[in-house]
Amino acid sequence: MRVRLWYGLAAVLVLVAAIYGLLKRQTYTDIMETEDPLAVAQVAELSDKLVNIVCENLRADLPTIPLILHVRVLEETEFLPDHCSKFKVQVQEVFSGTGCAPGDAIYLVHRSCYIIGYKGNYVECGYVNIPKVGEDYLAFVGEQVESLTDSIPVFRLYEESLIKPIFCYKDSPCTILPTPEQSTYVPYEPVRDNEFFVTSEEGLQAMMDLKHEMLERYPMG
Secondary structure, three states, rough: OOHHHHHHHHHHHHHHHHHHHHHOOOOOOOOHOOOHHHHHHEEEEEOHHHHHHHHHHHHHHHHHHEEEEEEEEEOOEEEEEEEEEEEEEEEEEEEOOOOOOOOOEEEEOOOOEEEEEEEEEOOOOOOOOOOOOOOHHHEEEEHHHHOOOOOOOOOOEOOOOOOOOOOEOOOOOOOOOOOOOOOOOOOOHHOOOEEEEEEEHHHHEEEEEEHHHHHHHHOOO
């Protein structure tokens, strides 16, 4: 009798927890179900404490990257469930390295993801905006990775830095939003046309100096 009473009580508790979970789930926001997920997301701006250090490190590291490419973006970025993103490009020029040639279509992947939860929706993109279809970029690429689902080669962008190492050959205006004291996250929508996400004009200048130095070193032919 006592055993059946405990089983009955446990069943009631499970049922109550399930109902609570279903009700609570209605308050969660899954931005992937919206027409434009980025319109309701937040993105981090790179702080002044880090931007100069990161740029100086990249200034030394980027020319040593195994594969340096001029690419043209063919398709919108696809965000994958394993905390990375990929986008299809066509190789225009190979400045250094092997494994692909001008005219090849390849995928570039990078650790970039939506974080979906009831406390907020975020897009992580290495402080460099999502590449735009039709634009030309200078990309610093690491190793080729195996893929069981893709019919074209997949390469991983260099990831040993906070900054995603891909720079548009064309400059674009940059909006800098004030950040709250406890974080550097801001709404994505007002800055969606930026190339870089930084907290100050000084930080933007550091990023632009790095970009232009790399573009001069690897000019679009």
